[in-house]
Amino acid sequence: MSRRARDGCWEVRGVDRPRRRRSATVGDVARPLYVETLVRCEADRLWHLTQAPDLHPRWDLRFSSIQPTVRDADGHQHFTYALVLPHPRAALLTVTGTGVSVGQRRDAAGRGTSALRFRPHGVLSPLGEGAGYWRYVPTEHGVRFLTGYDYVPGWGGLGRVLDPFLVRPLVGWATAWSFDRLRLWAETGLDPALARNRALRDAAVRSVGLGLSLGALAAAGGRRTRRHGRRHGQRRSLVGAAVAVAAAALLWPVGSGTPSARRCLRRAPDRRSATAPTSLDTVPLPMGSAAPGRDA
Structure with a gap:
């Protein structure tokens, strides 16, 4: 491995890295x-x-x-x-x-x-x-x-x-x-096993939240509603609640005792x-x- 750092990267010596075409996201070689x-x-x-x-x-x-x-x-x-x-x-x-x-x-x-x-x-x-x-x-x-x-x-x-x-x-x-x-x-x-279990519970709760959000959005999209009136207001409220739950499931910080x-x-x-x-x-x-x- 080369000890030269280049743009925050280093190279594996003696290992043939495949050349890749340069693109907007990946250079000639993926970043280590x-x-x-x-x-x-x-x-x-x-x-x-x-x-x-x-x-x-x-x-x-x-x-x-x-x-x-x-x-x-x-x-x-x-x-x-x-x-x-x-x-x-x-x-x-x-x-x-x-x-x-x-x-x-x-x-x-x-x-x-x-x-x-x-x-x-x-x-x-x-x-x-x-x-x-x-x-x-x-x-x-x-x-x-x-x-x-x-x-x-x-x-x-x-x-x-x-x-x-x-x-x-x-x-x-x-x-x-x-x-x-x-x-x-x-x-x-x-204990690492307990930390893993906490992470699994956290992932399960977030998955349930996302599932409920997707279900609510699907239900709201399948309803026939007038542009104005009570049903349209209910649909907007349902969509807003679904988006809020999905955002919380994705962005809510992980607990301090969970990896x-x-x-x-x-x-x-x-x-x-x-x-x-x-x-x-x-x-x-x-x-x-x-x-x-x-x-x-």
Whole structure:
């Protein structure tokens, strides 16, 4: 991965990015993903919640399990990962892959970095091979926890078409939502499973509100009414109420104890944040099977 930041972006070295036609919304290459949150907790606690392989999948929607395999002579941790959708207890789709990571604590204040490369197995994953990094930046208000990563789209030509408009925005949202769930866990001790349940209830309430609004609009549109008179006034009131409920369902702020992707920063505020750490240059590409080395 190149360490040069350009317009808030960085590039994956050794990964062939497909060229795309320039358009009003997408340049030659889609913008790498960036997410940042401020976590008000001790740096050691944040490091533990993010680096422990048994804890990481509990808050990160992108993983159902992470299994360390071997650590090579250079200190790189090899691992396998799986994403089971929609839930491990009701598996309809399972995506697996391998990865290599390395973490570095820089000083006693908690500053650190973590870098990885990953490669999915098979053709089911909408993400091809890629690379990314985490940064831990202590401040007087908490720890800035940020990530930048990029990947080659999966699914061949179809994936290259869908990635900038569907897959990449969805993966970015999942990353931001996961970061906010991590923040709640680190700051308040809110169990990630409980946070997920709160988010599902919130989504259900909003969906009901939207459904009622659409039903009311359909009913109002199907009525034959005169331009003036009581029925016309009732129709206008019904439409107004439906629009108000729909707006509330879409725009009402998420509760402070419920994860929300909106709370995370989605663009790098400075060049350094958008620049991968030098340790990523040392991380080898993951192989289809565990790399040789000593046991972790």
